[in-house]
Amino acid sequence: MWKIRPPVEYAMEAKYRPFLESLVPLDPITLLKVKRRSPEEEFPSLDGNRTVMASVLTLGMYKRQYNRATDSGVMFDDIIRPGLEDPGQSSGPVSVGCVAGDAQSYILFCHFFDRIIEAHQGYNMSGNQESDFNYDNLKGGDDFDREYTLGCEVRVSRCVEDFSFPTHCSRGERRQLHSLAKKVFGQMGEELPGALVSLGDLHQSMLGEGLTVETATDIRIKTGVARDWPDSRAAWINKEGNLVVWINVEDHLQLVSARRDSNIKEAFESACIHLQKLEALYRESRHSFIWKQHLGWVVSSPAMVGTGLKASVHLQLRHLPLHKRLGNILERLRLHMDTTGSRGVFKISNAQTIGFTEVEFVQMLVDGVKLLTAMERALEEPEGSIDHLVPAQK
Incomplete structure (x- = not known):
């Protein structure tokens, strides 16, 4: 028995409803013949998984994303695969554990990705992202103490409109991106001279100090990033050899500006100049870099959206890494310290x-x-203390 009034049936509406419903675009997942069982049966085991993905994902969230797919066929299981292939170690840095297959992934699976970004980056997703490449606004960066700083790097990732990301793109898409890069870098001109080299022909000797040849690592193979390696992968290297743009590796483009003299001001300026030139040339080719107002520059990893930028300085430290307050200090400075294979040299970067x-x-x-x-320096002194130097809570 109806507790509310039954819906009114109109004769013409009833007659034409099947036709009107047939015009509604189908969700792409309805076109996929995937042999899957219920969400409860397909929900992955997250026992011992130390990724951010595992800390965010619940059965309820999985069920909500389960019957969705982007226009290019990215499903939710594709999104969380990196964290299942590499669940992390009991100690060491915690990885994000997920990756977007295309730009639409961030929209379709926004309930999941927004929580990931908030958990991993400590950022409230209600805001809008801004961009600023005016390197003249940077104060300092060319005046580090050379006794302690041993090198620096600025790494910026970008993805191109209308193409799936490396984890999901087809062989043809990757080759088209490579062809587009050949066209764009061929237009860089004499003001920004350089050479485009296929990854299969690239040798370490072609790169400047601080830069290393990208390889098909285990995790890249497991997540599909290294499919057909090194087909359609390349590197553009500037004339000085201290800046390289990787093509079709982690993202469509990843620019790396490195210096051995720790002058991050110069490294950042070089990155900004080349990046803005590339952005203009790709836009002229009708393939702009992907930008969303609430996400900023959109790339494959949610750990890199916003600016797509990781700047780092190698710092030689003996006493500070042993201090009990170091973790809290880094958190207040919004910095991350990589201790992998340090031998007294630590990579400090934006968190x-x-x-x-x-x-x-x-x-x-x-x-x-x-x-x-x-x-x-303070800790090098007898009875040295850093209490007066600890910054206020961020």
């Missing part, structure tokens, strides 16, 4: 990539490295 502009992130790194250097 976030979203929520601030490119210039602001590099400025945080510059100011943070100077403060960490001052702390190291």
